[in-house]
Amino acid sequence: MMKGGGRGGAGVPRCDLCEEPSVYLDRVRGCHLCGEHFLRDVEGRVRRTIWDFRLIRPGERVAVALSGGKDSTVLIHLLRRILLGAGDVSLTAITVDEGIAGYRDATLQVARETVARLGVGHRVVSFGDLAGSTLDAMVSAGEDHPCSLCGIHRRNALEAAAAEIGATAIATGHNLNDQAQTVLMNCLRGDLPGFTRPPVSDGTAHGIRRIKPLFRIPEKEVALYGMVAGIYRELPECPYAATALRSEVRRMVDRLEHLRPGTLGRIVRGQEEVAALFARAAGKTGNEPDPDP
Amino acid sequence: MQVHLPDGTERTLGGGGATVSGVLLSLGINPAAVIVSRDGRVIPEDTLLGSDDEIRVTRVSHGG
Numbered sequence: 284m285m286k287g288g289g290r291g292g293a294g295v296p297r298c299d300l301c302e303e304p305s306v307y308l309d310r311v312r313g314c315h316l317c318g319e320h321f322l323r324d325v326e327g328r329v330r331r332t333i334w335d336f337r338l339i340r341p342g343e344r345v346a347v348a349l350s351g352g353k354d355s356t357v358l359i360h361l362l363r364r365i366l367l368g369a370g371d372v373s374l375t376a377i378t379v380d381e382g383i384a385g386y387r388d389a390t391l392q393v394a395r396e397t398v399a400r401l402g403v404g405h406r407v408v409s410f411g412d413l414a415g416s417t418l419d420a421m422v423s424a425g426e427d428h429p430c431s432l433c434g435i436h437r438r439n440a441l442e443a444a445a446a447e448i449g450a451t452a453i454a455t456g457h458n459l460n461d462q463a464q465t466v467l468m469n470c471l472r473g474d475l476p477g478f479t480r481p482p483v484s485d486g487t488a489h490g491i492r493r494i495k496p497l498f499r500i501p502e503k504e505v506a507l508y509g510m511v512a513g514i515y516r517e518l519p520e521c522p523y524a525a526t527a528l529r530s531e532v533r534r535m536v537d538r539l540e541h542l543r544p545g546t547l548g549r550i551v552r553g554q555e556e557v558a559a560l561f562a563r564a565a566g567k568t569g570n571e572p573d574p575d576p
Numbered sequence: 577m578q579v580h581l582p583d584g585t586e587r588t589l590g591g592g593g594a595t596v597s598g599v600l601l602s603l604g605i606n607p608a609a610v611i612v613s614r615d616g617r618v619i620p621e622d623t624l625l626g627s628d629d630e631i632r633v634t635r636v637s638h639g640g
Contacts, residue, residue: 292617294624308620315620353636460637506636507611510618517634533637541608 307507310544318511325508329496330365338494339452342371346450346491348441349376349397349405351390352518354456356397357509358497362454363401375448379440380409381433382417386519393516408444410436422523429523446489457495460502463550464532471528479561482554501540501547577627579603582610582635592627599625600633610635 292304298317299305305315316324333339339362347362349355359376366372378394380387391407398405410417414436422429445453462482469477482498497505509515524530539546579587579599587603596619597607607621611634614623625631 293626295619296622304617305620306618308622318618503608503611503636506634507618510611510613510634537606537609537637541606 306511307504311548321504322508322511325500325504326361326364328499329361332499333365333496336494338454338496339366339369339372341369343451344373344375344449345494346441346445346448346453347374347376347403348453348455349378349394350456351378351392351394351397352456353506353509353515354458354461354497354502356393356456356514356516357505357512358454358456359397359401359403360512360514361508362496363403375404375406375450377441377444377448377453378405378407379437379444380407380411381437382410382419383521383523384419386521389518393518397514404448406444406448408440410440413440413443418523430529433523442489442491445491450491452492452494454494454496456497456505458497458500458502458505459547459551460533460536462495462498462554463536463547464529466550466554467532467536468528471532478554479558481558481562482551498551499548577625578630580630580632581605582633590627592625592629594625595621596623596625596631597621599631605633609637 295304296315298320299314300320301317303317306318307316307321339345347359349359362374376398418433426432441453577589596612600607612619613632614629
C-alpha cells in the first residue's frame with residue numbers, strides 16, 4: 284500500500300480528518316484526505332451509490348466485467364470488500380479478449396492475478412470464439428471505426444458470458460469521467476435515445492441489468508484508490524484509443540474540470556434529471572435514487 | 577527539480593517553492609488528468625515542492 288507522507292511529507296498539507304500528510308486535494312468539496320481516509324471515503328461513496336440506486340439486490344449473481352485495467356480492477360476489489368458480509372451475493376469476473384496485440388495480454392495477466400488474489404471465479408471469452416475474428420484482423424480488413432465495433436462486440440460477448448453463468452447483473456467499471464464523456468458524445472452525435480438512457484442501470488438482451496457502481500467516482504480518484512490500495516499497475520494504452528471521438532471529449536472535460544471543479548458531476552447529474560423526466564413521461568422507472576431505501 | 581513524465585522522459589526544472597499544480601501547468605499537463613508522487617508517496621496538487629525534489633507524473637486516463 285502506498286503511504287501518504289510520513290517523514291517525506293515536507294510541504295504536504297495535512298489530512299482534514301487526522302494529522303497524517305494528505306494524498307489528495309478534493310477540489311469540489313475543498314478538503315484534504317490522507318491515504319486511509321481517502322480509501323474509506325471512496326468506499327463509502329460507492330456503498331452509498333449501490334444502496335441509493337439499489338444496484339445490487341439480495342441473492343444476486345453479479346458478473347464483473349474485468350478487463351484488468353485500473354477501473355475494473357478497482358471495481359472488483361471494492362465490490363469484494365463492500366459485499367464481504369453479504370453472503371448471498373456472488374461475484375464472477377468476465378474478461379473479454381478482443382485480440383489486440385501488445386495490449387490485451389498485459390491486462391489479461393492482471394485480471395488473472397486479481398481473481399486469484401480475491402478468490403473470485405473467472406471466465407475469459409474472446410472475439411475469436413464469438414465473432415470468428417480478432418479486432419486486429421477486423422481493422423486489417425478495413426474497419427474504420429475500431430472503437431465502435433469493439434464496443435458492440437464486447438457488449439455482446441459480456442452479455443452472452445453473463446447469461447451462461449446465470450448472472451442477474453453485469454457490473455462495469457465506468458467512472459464519472461466516462462459517464463460525463465458519454466453524455467457529451469451523445470449530444471455531439473445528436474443521439475437522443477442515448478442521451479435519455481438511464482445512467483446507472485440498463486437492461487440487456489438477456490434481461491440482465493448493467494450496473495455502474497463507480498459512476499459517481501472521478502477517474503482520478505479511481506486511479507488514486509488503486510495506487511493507495513497497492514493494486515494499481517502501469518499498463519499499455521489501447522493502440523486504437525487515439526482514433527476515438529472519446530479521446531477528444533476526454534481532453535475537453537478534463538480541462539473544464541480543472542478550470543471549474545465539479546463540472547463532471549454537474550454534467551452527469553443534469554443528464555440523470557433528463558433521463559428521469561423521459562422515463563416518467565414514458566411511464567417507466569428511471570434510475571433516480573430511491574426516496575425511501 | 578527532476579520531473580519524470582508519463583511518456584518516460586525526464587525534465588529538469590530550476591528553483592523551488594512552486595506547487596505541484598504550478599509545475600504541471602508549466603509543463604502543459606492538466607493536474608486533473610494525472611497523479612503525482614514523490615519518493616514513492618502520492619502527494620496532492622497543492623503540495624509545495626523544493627528545488628531538490630524528484631517527482632513522478634502518472635497519467636490516469638487510458639482506454640478508447
